[in-house]
Amino acid sequence: MNNKITFPELIELVAKKAGTSKRVSELFLKELFATVSQAMAEGDSVKIKGIGTFKMTRVNPRRSVNVNTGEEMEIPGHSKIAFAPDKAIADAVNQPFAQFETEVLGDDVTDEELAAIDSQPIIKNEPMSEHESNNTSENLEVNDNQDEADVQQVMDEVVSTAKPSATPSATPAETPASEDAATPPAHAEQPAVETPPAFVAPAAAVDSTEPVAQPAVPVEDSEQETPAQAETPQPAQEQEPEAPAETEPEEEEQPQPEAAEETTQPEQAEQEQPAEEVEQEQPAEEQPTDSDYVDDDEDEEDYRVAGEREKRKIMHRSLIEGFLVGVVTTIIVMMVSFRLYLMRDTATTAQPAKTEAAQPVAKAKPAAAKPAKPAAAPATDTVTKAAEPAPASGAPAASKVTYDTIKIGTTLNRMARKHYGKSDFWVYIYIENEAKIPNPNNVPVGTQLVIPPASKYGINKDDPASIAAAKKKQGELYNELFRKSKAGVATKATPKR
């Protein structure tokens, strides 16, 4: 904002835009402006397409007063340049404010009210905040990618030996679906892998009668077991939340034969804990008390250790519960959207390619669990495209929604007019895509937006009540934006450029 672009910078920018070398663009710019000034020096007017017209206007001689001496003098007549921008370029420059229309004020609006509105710097900071939020959204994207990479790394390191089912979910398909599929196992592992060493230390210290090497070995065993255990229920659950009962009895059998060994027994019960919790919450809650009783009988010192474990367990449980809830909701949402998609499969959609992309998203989930599914391979391409709209709109909308992309000159306003017949409804497009639009007055070119179905918000261009509702929404929206921008002023840093 308010930066001056120097000539070398301009040369570089033009070269980049036109895809030519800097030398060519420099020669061109110099030649262009030399030609234009030459023509104007000859008294000609010059029209450059897409920029505007440079015109010579004649200024007649006029009388004036020298301000210093008070003497009368005559300013001689001369020519000056007037520049009239092209309609296209004027509109494009004004794009941030393009959706505003002149409004007739009612008689009831007083001057005081207007003055109060004037003092609100609603729009002043907008171009600034737009760049900022652009930056932040870029950062977020980078973070996302890093997170994903991290998750994959963890997966590779820990699970490479354990299970083949983990690998398909680690494939680079950047869908929200596979991301979801990838994260829960990874997190389920992390507590499982991290905790055993922590528990080994106190346990070994307390039970000094036993050789250190002996407990260490079973612990290692169980360590390797747990990731596998924690994992098996996970993919199973992704397919059907009620299924994991199958794996449960297996695990419960294992600790019992090993119960003879004093130290390993509680540990085993512990590691079994997260695995079971991933499956179901109720049985998990009974579990800790059981192991506590065992500890109690064993040793009083063990009791303290067990208390610590209890705390950790609770922490883990709440973590895992959170994941569980998240996973279950995503699955349900996915299933519902897939069902909806199937139902209106034959119906015509504005952009079939895009809606098709929604299908693999739904498919990617089972595909992540079942490596054998061939759908996963072709899915990845289309899925990456769909990844952009899907997270913001939510899965249920994805199946029965059309998309539109912001191009140069397109505004939310125009988009609304195109899709709903009245520009006032742009506010609904904004609401639907709030996550992607940092500033409704200036949507970055190339942003892909979800156009909600007209029925979702009761959009009807012939109904004055519907239009009035949209306008009211706009007012609320601007108030909110204003509040945000006011709050943001304090922390505002100078943008790049």
Added chain:
Amino acid sequence: MDNKELVEKISEKLGRSKGDVNKLVEALADVIVERCGALDSVAIPGFGTFEGKKKSERVMTNPSNGKRMLVPPKITLSFKVSNVLKTRLKNNA
């Protein structure tokens, strides 16, 4: 001189096709839009400065029917002639 003549002249001088020149003109327009839309200014030495200027919203009265209207804010593209060119033209005239 209209756009066609101008492009012709430049392409002749640069020895490049008119398509190339048109592309460059478009690129220049794009850059100006981008920068001026962000309220930056693009300075061309010896010619002038393209500047995006924000006009704040205002209330105006329609002279014919006395109705008051709220005119929205807008960004306009303005051009300020450099002193070099100004004096050159003055002397010419």
